[in-house]
Amino acid sequence: MPNTRLLAQLEARHPAAIARAISMVENGRPGFEALLSAIFPAVGRAGRIGITGPPGAGKSTLTEQLAKAWRAAGQTVAVVAVDPTSPYTGGALLGDRIRMESLALDSGVFIRSMATRGSLGGLATTTREVCDVLDAAGFDRIIIETVGVGQSELDVARIADLTVLVMVPESGDGIQTLKSGVMEIADLFVVNKADRPGADRMRHEIEVALGIRAGNAFRNVPAHHGIKGSAKAPIPVKTAPVLATIAAKGEGVAELLQAIESQHAAIQASGELAARRRRRLAERTREVVDRAARRWVWRETRADALFEERLDQLAGGLTTPYIVAQEILEDLKEGSRT
């Protein structure tokens, strides 16, 4: 049974309850799945916006500005900052938190940094579930800020309704790279630090690259599993706008917010939002199954005992991980019980 008091406090958006629920989920503490299952019906109201881009593109500053702009428009905002390559940026994350402290005093804003190494689940699974907690807590907008897109473990496009790719004029070399995968993922492009040389050229190059793509306007969000049924069907995309901002001065932020809202409305109207959410739901359900299966294998079957038995033989080169895996699998198939 889920903790009903925690659920009630979560619904009332108590910061301490939110933090506690997130910690439960992050650490896979007893009852976290019951909690997530209980809040599930309340999930789906928040708009989830992914902000991604290379290190140093100004994602955090832009996130802060967007959060402020949404607050000014009467929306509540949660920010989930994830960095799969930490702890190098541990300092930066801390800095962000300090920088966003003015926001943190506002009960309509909740900021959480994640640097979890996903123990039994993956980072993507856990991030999705943290977003669910925030969604159930009633935040109108959830900003998921992360480096890495397209190929990283935490592909934000697999988590967000809508993905904003932030670049800087110096990312020029990246255009070539953009064509090979990232282009398909972003719903909105931002050239930040647009007062630097090369910003106009950068915008132009992105637009040209998008134009090239126009003849082949299908998106194909890569599925997590290389397994059938992963909902890989290509669906048409809207043309992604390219905006310029100077986040540090707040310039272009209002236009960006407007563009995000328009794109969100457009993908909602076209049925694409529903399609994305369905795909996300399918993928995440598979991940929840994987996690549960893993727990079962190691905690409730003979797998762990067999593994321990074979460890010396493995170390002695008398068997291989693949032979041991096969043995354990045979045992599972025969209905292994501890």
Place this chain on the structure above:
Amino acid sequence: MPNTRLLAQLEARHPAAIARAISMVENGRPGFEALLSAIFPAVGRAGRIGITGPPGAGKSTLTEQLAKAWRAAGQTVAVVAVDPTSPYTGGALLGDRIRMESLALDSGVFIRSMATRGSLGGLATTTREVCDVLDAAGFDRIIIETVGVGQSELDVARIADLTVLVMVPESGDGIQTLKSGVMEIADLFVVNKADRPGADRMRHEIEVALGIRAGNAFRNVPAHHGIKGSAKAPIPVKTAPVLATIAAKGEGVAELLQAIESQHAAIQASGELAARRRRRLAERTREVVDRAARRWVWRETRADALFEERLDQLAGGLTTPYIVAQEILEDLKEGSRT
């Protein structure tokens, strides 16, 4: 049965055979596990050196210099460059490959960039297995170059015999971060770009931080699974040397190579190398089991069919991923067959 011709070519260090074997492993193509199992007895001769550090620290240049130095000393060298946050650095990786082209003409050197999103296995598992292929092919030294340490999916300390952490004077802020996790992982510290201001202070700060640690000289390499038997036992560490290099000019590289060899010899003599390898082997075997179990669940049981059946109900909010996972698990426990 593994492909015996491929095995023979691999042993003879044919570049095309190595590349083919690596691709098989990276993509999990049929027979890859049989191949890995067949080469397993030949694995364990290569010294695996992890080179890690923040973006821009000069890891690639240092890697190239080390490779050259080892070649000059008559050793064969394989380089595995991994970037879990690509494709932003796709350009950079390409640049590296071009930069290292002089080395690539040398049959005693093999360079491979990896930007795999681990389909059924994880990036760490796949990287370990790619290293096995190179190990079996008879390379004396394998350099694994990657960003991210300690918390990232690809924690190089879980893969290498010995880990070198490369920083630059500008990483100064990072010292605070170092104390919280990274310090325990590195066997060697390098302050690269040591002709820049702040290099001496940086070295000093690292040494002070190491001194603080001296009172508590235990390492605890985090295990992948939050499960018992992951061989988490703390083992004593040797004091990690702090070196200065200017990789772009080749300065300090000979000293670094010497320090790597000494540390390697020291951890070998103390029995720590064997302990690390055993821990690595245990962890990887668990991962191979996880991968095999996942494949079994989705391809050989009713899980996939059940999942497909529930998809509409999920989308309609009539059930939750957690309830579906429980159903599938119950079915597995009862001896699910397709």
